[in-house]
Amino acid sequence: MPYHEFECSKVIPERKQHAVIKGAGEDLTSCLPKGYLNTIPGTISERGCAYCGAKHVIGTPMKDVIHISHGPVGCTYDTWQTKRYISDNNNFQLKYTFATDVKEKHIVFGAEKVLKQNIIEAFKAFPEIKRMTIYQTCATALIGDDIEAVAQEVMDEMPEVDIFVCNSPGFAGPSQSGGHHKINIAWLNQKVGTLEPKITSDYVINYVGEYNIQGDQEVMLDYFHRMGIQVLSTFTGNSSYDDLRGMHRAHLNVLECARSAEYICDELRARYGIPRLDIDGFGFEALGNSLKKVGLFFGIEDRAQAIIDEETAKWKPQLDWYKERLRDKKVCLWPGGSKLWHWAHAIQAEMGVKVVSVYTKFGHQGDMEKGISRCGEGALAIDDPNELENQEAMRMLKPDVIFTGKRPGEVAKKMRVPYLNAHAYHNGPYKGFEGWVRFARDIYNAIYSPIYQLSGLDISKDEIAADKGFVTRRMLSDAGLSDEIKSSPILTEYTGKYDSVTDLRAKTYPEFERKTAASAAE
Amino acid sequence: MDDATKLEQLMDYIMKNCLWQFNSRAKDRRKQNVGVLTKTTQLLCDEPVDNPTPLDKCYWVDAVCLAEAYRERYPWLATMDKTAIKTLMQKLHERLDWLTIDGSLNEELTVQHY
Ligand code: SF4
Numbered sequence: 001m002p003y004h005e006f007e008c009s010k011v012i013p014e015r016k017q018h019a020v021i022k023g024a025g026e027d028l029t030s031c032l033p034k035g036y037l038n039t040i041p042g043t044i045s046e047r048g049c050a051y052c053g054a055k056h057v058i059g060t061p062m063k064d065v066i067h068i069s070h071g072p073v074g075c076t077y078d079t080w081q082t083k084r085y086i087s088d089n090n091n092f093q094l095k096y097t098f099a100t101d102v103k104e105k106h107i108v109f110g111a112e113k114v115l116k117q118n119i120i121e122a123f124k125a126f127p128e129i130k131r132m133t134i135y136q137t138c139a140t141a142l143i144g145d146d147i148e149a150v151a152q153e154v155m156d157e158m159p160e161v162d163i164f165v166c167n168s169p170g171f172a173g174p175s176q177s178g179g180h181h182k183i184n185i186a187w188l189n190q191k192v193g194t195l196e197p198k199i200t201s202d203y204v205i206n207y208v209g210e211y212n213i214q215g216d217q218e219v220m221l222d223y224f225h226r227m228g229i230q231v232l233s234t235f236t237g238n239s240s241y242d243d244l245r246g247m248h249r250a251h252l253n254v255l256e257c258a259r260s261a262e263y264i265c266d267e268l269r270a271r272y273g274i275p276r277l278d279i280d281g282f283g284f285e286a287l288g289n290s291l292k293k294v295g296l297f298f299g300i301e302d303r304a305q306a307i308i309d310e311e312t313a314k315w316k317p318q319l320d321w322y323k324e325r326l327r328d329k330k331v332c333l334w335p336g337g338s339k340l341w342h343w344a345h346a347i348q349a350e351m352g353v354k355v356v357s358v359y360t361k362f363g364h365q366g367d368m369e370k371g372i373s374r375c376g377e378g379a380l381a382i383d384d385p386n387e388l389e390n391q392e393a394m395r396m397l398k399p400d401v402i403f404t405g406k407r408p409g410e411v412a413k414k415m416r417v418p419y420l421n422a423h424a425y426h427n428g429p430y431k432g433f434e435g436w437v438r439f440a441r442d443i444y445n446a447i448y449s450p451i452y453q454l455s456g457l458d459i460s461k462d463e464i465a466a467d468k469g470f471v472t473r474r475m476l477s478d479a480g481l482s483d484e485i486k487s488s489p490i491l492t493e494y495t496g497k498y499d500s501v502t503d504l505r506a507k508t509y510p511e512f513e514r515k516t517a518a519s520a521a522e
Numbered sequence: 523m524d525d526a527t528k529l530e531q532l533m534d535y536i537m538k539n540c541l542w543q544f545n546s547r548a549k550d551r552r553k554q555n556v557g558v559l560t561k562t563t564q565l566l567c568d569e570p571v572d573n574p575t576p577l578d579k580c581y582w583v584d585a586v587c588l589a590e591a592y593r594e595r596y597p598w599l600a601t602m603d604k605t606a607i608k609t610l611m612q613k614l615h616e617r618l619d620w621l622t623i624d625g626s627l628n629e630e631l632t633v634q635h636y
Contacts, residue, residue, distance in 0.1 A: 029625035036630065185636075251576065262546055266636040275580035278541035286539070289587050296583040345538045365628040366546050373537035 002031055004380060008388040012042045018383040022376075028369050033383040036364040038174045043386040045175075046361050046408060052079050053176025053362070054168035054183040055135040057260060061211045061237040062244070063087035066122045066129050068098035070115050070147055071137025075099070075170070082406070084424045085211045087238045088218070088505050092129070098122050102139055111140055116150050123161060131241040132163045141169035162241070164191055175362035175384070177259070177337065184263035187235075187244065192268075197246030201230035202515050203298040206250040206274075208265050209257030209338075210281075212237030214428030215501030219435055220256075220281055222504050223291055227303040228512035235261055248272050252297055254279055254290075259337035259367055281431040282339075282439075283346025284312060284319065311433035319350060321491040322440035325477040327352035329447055332397065333375075334390070334404035335422035337363040341370030343403070348376070351440050356397045359385050361405075387411060401447050416455055418446035427498075434496050441494040448473040523598055525610065531596055532614050533621075539591070542584045543622050548631040551623050555615060557581030558588065563611040565589035567604040 002023045009015040017034045039045040048056070051069075056079035060067045069076040076099035087093060100118045102111045119132065134147055151163040168182035205224065210217050217237040224231050232250045233243040253265045255278050265276040277297065279290035288308040295304030331353045333340050340358040347353050358371040359382035372381050380393060390408055394415055402412045402419040409419035420426050420442055430439040450470045457464060478486055485491065497503075536543060542554050557578070562585040564571045573579040592599055599607065623631065 028621050029627060032627040034629075252580070258541070258544075258546075263636045266546070266550070269577075270636075273576065275577050276545075277580055277583065278544075280541070289539075293583040293587055296586055297579055341541075364546075364630055366544055366630065369622070369626070369628060370541065370544050 002026060003033075004382075006389045006392050008392050009043065009386070012040055014040045015043060015386075015389075019385075019389070020372075020381050022372055022379045022381065024377055026377075028372065031372060031381075032365055032368055033381055034365070035360070035368055035383045036174060036177060036362070037384075039384055043384075045384055045386060046405070047174075047384060048176040048362070049138075049170030050168050050172040050176060050179035050182065051075060051135055051137050051170045053173070053179025053260075054166050055079050055133075055179070056083065057176060057211070058180055058183045058236055059133045059135065059166060060093055061085040061087075061239070062131075062133065062241050063089050063091075063093050063238055064129060064131060065093060065241050066096070066098055066126060066132045067093060067135070068100065068118065068122060068132060069135045069137055070100045070111065070140045070145065071102050071135075072139060073099045073101050075137045082424065083211070084214050084428075085237050086215060086501075087212065096126075100140075102137075107139060107143055110143065110145065112145050112150050115140075115145065115147065116154060119150070119154050119163070120158075123158065130161050132161065133241075134163060134165050136165075136167045136169045138170040141167070141171075164241070177362040177364065180260040181263055184261060185267065188264050188267050188271075191245045192264075193245070193248045195242055195245035197232055197243065197249050199230065199249065201228060201512070203227070203229045203300065204232055204250050205229055205252045205254050205294065206233050206235060206247050206268075207231050208235040208253050208255045209259075209261030210234050210237050211257075213423070214425045214430075215504075216281065216429045216431035216435070218501050218504050219429050219432035222507065223307055223432070224294070225507075225509045226307055227291070227295060227300055228510070229294070229298070229300075235264060248274075250274055252277055252294070254294055256281055257338045257342075259363055280342055280346070282342045283350055283436060284316065284433060285350065286346055287431075287433065287436070288312070315433040315437050317490050318437045318492055318494050319440055321488075321493055322437070322444050323350065323352045324481060324485050324491065325444055326440065326447070329353045329400040329443075330356045330397065332357040332359075332393070332399040332402045332404070333371075333422075334359045334385075334402055334408065336361045336405065337367055339403070339422050341367060341374055344371055344374035346436075350436070351443065353400075353443070355379055356399055357382070357393055359383070359390075361385070391415065401443060416452055418449060418452065420446050429501060434500055437494050438496065438500070444477065445473070448476045450476075525613070528596070528598065528610060529613055529617065532592065532610070533617060535591060535595065536588070536618065537621075540584065540588065542581075543618060546630060546636070547633065548623050548626075551631070552619065554581070555618050555622070558584045559611060559615045559618070561585035562588045562592075563608060566592065566599065566607050566611070 002021050003016050004019040004021045005016045020031050020033050076097050080097040100115050147165045151165050166183050168179040172178050217234050233239050253274050253276050255265045268274045269276050280286035291304040295301035333355050344355050355375045357380040403422040405423050412419040426442045429435040545551050558581045561571050561582050573582050
């Protein structure tokens with residue numbers, strides 16, 4: 001096994017099994033790090049807790065819901081607002097967060113009373129909201145509060161409200177991924193099948209594992225609607241609580257982030273016979289194939305092809321403008337879970353960059369299988385890295401840019417390595433054809449930002465030339481390009497708007513005739 | 523071009539572009555590999571494909587995309603007769619089962635529940 005041992009982690013020998021370098025001739029039977037294990041004592045992990053994985057990643061993107069944490073206020077604060085999962089109802093779920101503010105006396109005497117009081121208070125404060133999710137935290141799990149019983153009591157007293165309870169305290173798994181799992185299964189067991197949805201199309205899907213980061217879901221919904229497909233629910237970005245209760249009626253589950261949501265797809269396949277189709281919404285080719293597959297499933301592939309042709313003609317020359325300027329730039333692809341495989345091949349094939357390292361904070365070995373398959377020889381793959389390992393990797397690999405979260409991202413910046421936010425994006429959405437160009441634009445802006453020339457100078461000792469300005473981004477990026485490319489009339493920089501999402505909300509779509517009177521009457 | 527190189531090219535496309543081979547449990551991976559590759563072979567050999575259930579149809583859509591990509595990228599496929607294509611696809615199937623299931627180092631493949 002081509003394990004890689006970090007100098008800084010020699011004192012923690014178990015870490016060696018969590019990093020590999022993909023050598024010549026290596027495949028998945030010889031090159032795979034350990035994954036989804038408890039963090040080894042002594043290594044300062046970047047992971048979140050299982051409560052965070054359940055609430056912050058999966059529960060909270062639901063838009064018409066009061067999301068309340070049963071525990072101390074810190075749990076809630078740390079899972080509030082840092083992911084930009086917007087919604088078309090004025091971002092209710094981002095603007096407000098709720099906690100029962102459990103204190104020492106509640107730990108001693110029990111916190112069920114304060115929970116009930118908080119639930120009722122929250123519903124009274126927002127009378128237009130009738131749905132709630134409640135999240136267990138470490139403290140209230142340890143004292144044994146029966147949240148289900150309290151929720152049921154409230155539902156009996158207030159029949160107009162519906163409450164979902166997520167029992168995934170911080171310690172319920174090695175990382176946030178444990179929480180993804182728990183909430184998937186809990187939602188399926190408690191809520192799916194409790195409401196019959198209205199079917200309005202012959203083609204009905206759930207769009208699963210999609211969280212509407214900066215509008216990703218709305219971009220993809222636009223494509224599905226243009227194809228005449230009814231998206232019954234999105235699990236969970238920009239979705240309604242009640243839509244997600246009707247997931248059992250879809251004909252197909254279209255799965256985007258398998259890491260966070262394959263469990264519910266697998267169970268829906270086993271229990272309801274709904275097939276699971278894994279797709280990639282990132283990258284022209286992968287997205288085109290994804291739309292085509294959904295189209296083929298319903299026999300409407302011509303509608304998918306029309307979208308692919310239109311969008312490719314519009315956006316490909318802009319993507320290629322950036323590709324010419326990003327060729328061979330070295331990338332560390334260091335996201336949380338799924339983007340290492342969503343992006344690894346597509347950015348190399350379509351933007352010309354080279355992925356020199358992939359890592360995952362909370363991914364499983366299955367994510368590494370996909371990620372390692374999709375990157376080339378010499379790539380360093382790390383599971384659950386710590387900050388010192390990241391620094392050592394950056395010194396060793398000398399990347400031109402890093403895609404990661406904001407905590408390791410800030411460390412990278414201090415080492416004068418530009419970073420892009422892989423979780424919440426810089427100027428997304430990044431999904432869709434236009435989104436992919438926005439991503440390329442952000443990468444370009446990061447790599448060639450003039451700040452990196454200036455930040456290397458120390459005004460206390462370096463000579464600063466007072467007669468020269470700094471080299472602009474364009475001067476840097478175009479220095480080695482041929483005149484033909486520099487003055488190409490076809491290739492252009494991104495021409496889209498600052499906000500590419502809001503207009504989609506007012507869009508109308510063609511009515512497609514339904515195939516049979518019987519299905520129309522459903 | 524020898525068979526080993528052909529096999530490597532076919533496998534490389536799957537590993538870089540497809541996701542269907544990476545369901546989380548061994549039992550599902552086996553079903554996916556059989557489902558998609560059987561139908562891909564039928565498509566490459568111009569044989570009829572039967573899709574009696576929604577699950578079959580789901581394998582078929584991945585097979586259609588895979589067969590199309592293979593034909594487009596690997597012109598040598600057009601020079602092979604059906605028996606040779608079937609033999610090559612059988613080897614591909616065995617190799618994929620080895621990489622993703624039987625020789626896999628993924629310790630979660632045999633976990634009982636999802
Ligand atoms: S580990 Fe426990 S106490 Fe800490 S944030 Fe998570 S749920 Fe709260």
